[in-house]
Amino acid sequence: MFFKIIDKESIVDLYAGLAAEYDEVTGPKTSPKDPRYVKFGKIRDASQLRLDYKTSIVPPKKYFLAADERLMRYDRTTGEVYDTEPPLQTRALIGVHPCDINAILMLDDIFLNEFEDPYYKVYRENTFIVGVSCMPSPTCTCNSFGADEVHRGFDLFLSDLGDRWFVSVRSVKAAAIVDRYLDAREVTADDTRAFQERTKRFKKALPKRMDLDQLPLLYDAKYDYPLWEDIGKDCLSCGACSVVCPCCYCFDVRDTLSADGRVGKRHRVWDSCLASEFAEVAHNHNFRPKAADRVRYRFYHKFVGNFTRNGKMLCVGCGRCTTACKAFIDPQRIVKALESEDTPASAGTRKGGGAQ
C-alpha cells in the first residue's frame, strides 16, 4: 500500500476515471424518496456523490449479495439448466465506510470458503471498492467490534483532510487509476501530521468501547436466563434488522415459472432468522417457535456461532439496527442485558429454544 494526496475537487476526475473503466459507478447519494437519507445507488455525475454521509439505510452488501438474485433458468421439461452466472458487469463502488468494508470481509469468509459461492465471487472480483473515512454518529459502536479501522478489502481509500484527500492505494488496479486519471502528489510531513490529527479526532469522537471479551462465554452461560423472554416480548418479527445489517446474509430460494409453464427461474432472496417460519420443518415442527428464541438465535449466531467458527463476531457496530428496530433491540441492549442479568430461569420453566 502507498499513499498520495489529491485535491478535494479531484473527486470529479476519480469519478470520470472510474466511469470510463467500469460499466457502472455506484455510491452514496441523496435518497430520491426522502432527502434526509442517503442510499447507495447509481452515480451519473460526480456532483451526486455524498461522501460526507453518515450511514446509508441499506448497506452496500446489496452489490455482492443482491436482495433478489436470479441463480439460473431452466427448461422444466428437459431439465436443462442455463444462465447460471450473473451478468458479467464491472462496477466501481465509491464511498464505503470502514465498518462496511469490514462487513464485506466477513461475508468473504462465508461466501468464499471451501464452498465458493459463484455469484458472490463474480460480484466481488468485478467490483472496485473506494473506501471513505467518516465521523461517528451517536449510534456507532464500530470500535467495540474492531471495525473502526480497515486495512484490506478495498482498492482505494480516501481520508478526508478538509481541503484534500489522503489516498491509500491498496491494489494494482487502484494504482493504475491513480496513474491514469488523477493529478496526485506525494505525501508531505504536513499531510501525514494532518492525517494523524484526523485519526485522533475520529477516535476521540467514538463512544466508550464495550468490553466484549467475555461475551461469547457469557452468552453460553446465560442462554437459559429470562432476559431472552424480556427482550423477545418486544420483537415484532419484522426482519428489518436483517435487511439493514451489513453482516446478515441468510437467504431463501424461490422458483417461478413462465406463463406457459415451460421455462422456470430460480431466485435467492434475502431472508431473516427473525421470521417465524425460518426454522420450521414438516409437520409444523418449529425449532424456534417464539420471537424470544429467534432474537436469541440471531445474536447467538453473531456473537458466539460465527466467533466459534472463524474467530469473528458478525457485527461491525454500524448502528443500522439501532435505528431500524422499532423495539429497541440492538447489540448494546443484548450486551447490557447479558452483563447485568444474574438470575437464572427458575428450574423447569423452559429449556433451550423450544427444541425437543
Place this chain on the structure above:
Amino acid sequence: MTENTPAIATADTYKRLGANPYRPWPARITSIQQLTPKEKLFELRIIDASVRDAFRHTAGQFVELSIFGVGEAPISISSAPSKQGFIELCIREAGTVTSAMHRMRAGDIVGLRGPFGRGFPFDEMRGHDILLVAGGLGIAPLKSLINHIHDERHEFGKVTILLGARSPKEILFRQEFDMWRHREDFDLQMTVDIPDDDWDGEVGLVTKLFDALEVDPENTYGAICGPPVMYRFVVAEMRKKDLDVDRIYVSFERRMKCGIGKCCHCGVGHKYACIDGPVFSYWEAMNLKEAM
C-alpha cells in the same frame, strides 16, 4: 476458540468438476415404488455420465432434490454407497416439493445437487457392534447405513436394528425387513404405536425395545434418526446401556435451502446441519444449543 470444520468431501467434488454448487444435475426417475400410503421409494439416475461417475456418497449424506418449477428439498440418500449409477430416495409427501415429487412418473426428469453433508463415521464403526434406532421416516438415512453394513457384514459384530412406526401400514421397507426378521446375522425388531389385527410384533414406543436388549457398551456404536421428539428418549436408553456419548450418532432434520452452509436455515448452535451434519455425535449435539 477457532474450530476447524470437518473436511468436506463434496466441496472437493464440486471443485474437481468446476461446477456451480447451486446447479442441479438433471436426473431421470427410473422406477417408483409405493412403500406406504404417504411414502414412495424413487430410484434416480443422473443423466450426465461424467457427473454420475463423480457422484460418490457415504451413508447419512443427502441431496437437494429439485422439482423444476417448484423448488428444492433436502432428502437423505437411502441406497448404499456401493450401489453405483443409481440413487434411491425414500420420500414422504410433506409439502410443496415432496408432493410434486409424488406426482412424478418413471421417466420424468428432476434435478439433484450433492451429495452434501457429513454422514456416519463408517470406517470408525467397522469392527464394532452396531445398534440402529429408527423412528418413522428416520429409516431413510439409516437404510443407506444398513445396506452398507450388509455389504460388509463380516466386518461388524452384532448388528441390532430397532424400528418404530405409528402403525403396521406405516412401516417403511416392510417387505424387506419382514424377511430380515428371520435372519441370524441381523437382530431386527419392530414396534408400532397402534397395531392392526394382523400385527404380531411389539406394541409401544421404540424405547420399549431396549428393556430386553443386551448391549456390550465397550464395543457398540449407536445411530439414531427419527422425529425431533424421539432423540432425547432414545439417547437416554442408550446411555442407560452405558454407550459412550461420542459413540452415539444422531442425524438431524432441519430446514435447508442451500446445502452448502450459506443460507443459515439449518443453524444448530454454532454449527450447520448441512455441512457439519446432518450426522452428529451425541457429544457434539449435547454441546450445541437447541440441538435436542
